[in-house]
Amino acid sequence: MPVPETPNQWLPLEGGLIARLGVTEFLVEGPASAKLDAPSGHGVYPVLRQDTALVLRGARLNDLLLETCSVNFLALDPGARPVVLTSIVGVGATVIPGEDAGTPCYRLWCDSTYGDWFLQTLTGVAGELI
């Protein structure tokens, strides 16, 4: 399995992705084969995550994030495959910024116990932007 060389980068996998969250922590999302291909050995522990996973897309997505977190995503180059771990509406979140046909399209993960509240709050703030 390919591994990003530095923290806060991601790489595509066949049907998924691998994001490097730190020096020794990785987020793998994809088919079951990704788990089978994961590195194994002493000190390597696969942990099943059941995070809330969202894809947010919209022309004013960056405006929404400017209102709800302290990272300026406009300053990032999606082509460099950045991974951002930050706090959005007070919830720790992992974000992969990207584009879909020229429109901002971001993948987000957060603790599933915050999932409903997280989405409702973002939806509410987005409604205020209209």
Place this chain on the structure above:
Amino acid sequence: MKIMTCPINGPRVISEFAYGGEIRPMPDPAMATDDQWADYVFNRTGAPGVKKEWWCHTPSNTWFVAERDTERDIIQRTYLYAGDV
């Protein structure tokens, strides 16, 4: 707005961080007197100066060391723990 630099995630607002306490050398429990041990467990110094502290970037759960001048309220540097501080 206060900014702290996480060694992994870069500069972030202070609200993304949690304080983990001052780093203080622990006396050998087998050799320390009761007074020395009680001093280590219960007492803290509030004197201003440069202190080494544990901090955590909570969205990524990255624990690191910060050297902070508590008199001037300046964070001098931050780095990952490397076995000795």
